[in-house]
Amino acid sequence: MSEVEVLKIAATSAPKAIAGAMATVIRNNKQVELQAIGAGAVNQAVKAIIIARGYLSPNGIEISFAPSFTNVEIDGEERTALRFAIERK
Amino acid sequence: MSEVEVLKIAATSAPKAIAGAMATVIRNNKQVELQAIGAGAVNQAVKAIIIARGYLSPNGIEISFAPSFTNVEIDGEERTALRFAIERK
Numbered sequence: 001m002s003e004v005e006v007l008k009i010a011a012t013s014a015p016k017a018i019a020g021a022m023a024t025v026i027r028n029n030k031q032v033e034l035q036a037i038g039a040g041a042v043n044q045a046v047k048a049i050i051i052a053r054g055y056l057s058p059n060g061i062e063i064s065f066a067p068s069f070t071n072v073e074i075d076g077e078e079r080t081a082l083r084f085a086i087e088r089k
Numbered sequence: 090m091s092e093v094e095v096l097k098i099a100a101t102s103a104p105k106a107i108a109g110a111m112a113t114v115i116r117n118n119k120q121v122e123l124q125a126i127g128a129g130a131v132n133q134a135v136k137a138i139i140i141a142r143g144y145l146s147p148n149g150i151e152i153s154f155a156p157s158f159t160n161v162e163i164d165g166e167e168r169t170a171l172r173f174a175i176e177r178k
Contacts, residue, residue, distance in 0.1 A: 011128075038132075039100075039128045039129050039131070039132035040128050042128070042131060042132045042135055043127075043128035043131045043132065046131055046135065046156050046171055047171075049156055050156050050157055050158055050171070053155070053156075053157070062155075063155075064153040064154060064155045064176055065153060065154055065155075065156075066142070066152075066153045066154075067135050067138050067139050067142075067154075068139055068142070069139055082135055082136075082139070087153055
């Protein structure tokens with residue numbers, strides 16, 4: 001079983017920077033997941049996935065994603081986060 | 090080539106209702122795409138995808154999504170929308 005790298009996305013995260021990090025992990029044949037809490041962060045995560053698709057497509061790597069809900073504890077409080085598992089085809 | 094049903098998602102759209110509509114289209118072996126403009130709408134679209142995964146999983150149908158940018162004209166103005174193409178596995 002391979003290790004999964006989880007990238008935590010904020011509403012202020014730059015989609016291009018996230019996409020670059022994702023592309024590097026995927027090119028190294030590792031698994032990557034994005035985690036986002038709140039509409040602004042989810043929006044940046046989706047933009048990052050689109051940009052990463054563009055980065056990886058010339059390498060013949062096609063990706064899609066499977067989203068899910070996950071509970072995370074932040075400062076002792078339980079929050080619902082969205083998790084995007086990236087699938088390499 | 091099969092016809093693609095495009096569901097337009099707003100920030101006020103109810104994720105469960107979108108998910109129900111998506112699941113029906115997918116069970117009928119038709120293609121469905123979600124289109125969202127703005128962070129609130131994108132967030133509802135992703136939630137709908139997660140809920141639809143739950144609706145379809147008991148039918149042995151697994152789905153993932155490939156997002157992309159698309160330009161749409163609204164009231165004569167060009168806007169960037171996010172398009173989520175569903176992939177049935």
